[in-house]
Amino acid sequence: TLKAHGSLVTLYIRFTGALPPRLSPVLLQAILHGVQTAHDLTWLEAVSPSAAEALAVWP
Incomplete structure (x- = not known):
């Protein structure tokens, strides 16, 4: 179950x-x-630069 996995x-x-x-x-x-x-670009850039780059181009 999900609870056990968690x-x-x-x-x-x-x-x-x-x-x-x-x-x-x-x-x-x-x-x-x-x-x-998770939409905080400063935090995201430190954790996952490629994801931050992809998210930065979204409006």
Whole structure:
């Protein structure tokens, strides 16, 4: 289930101090703080420059 998956991801982050290899930091930011926070270009540029570049051209 989704709840079990979330628990495993949380444990992984807690014990390794890093995100699982296939978990996007942008997705995690959107889940934790809302979708609008993932549109912060300054933050996005630090985390994923290619995504920030793609988002910057959107109106």
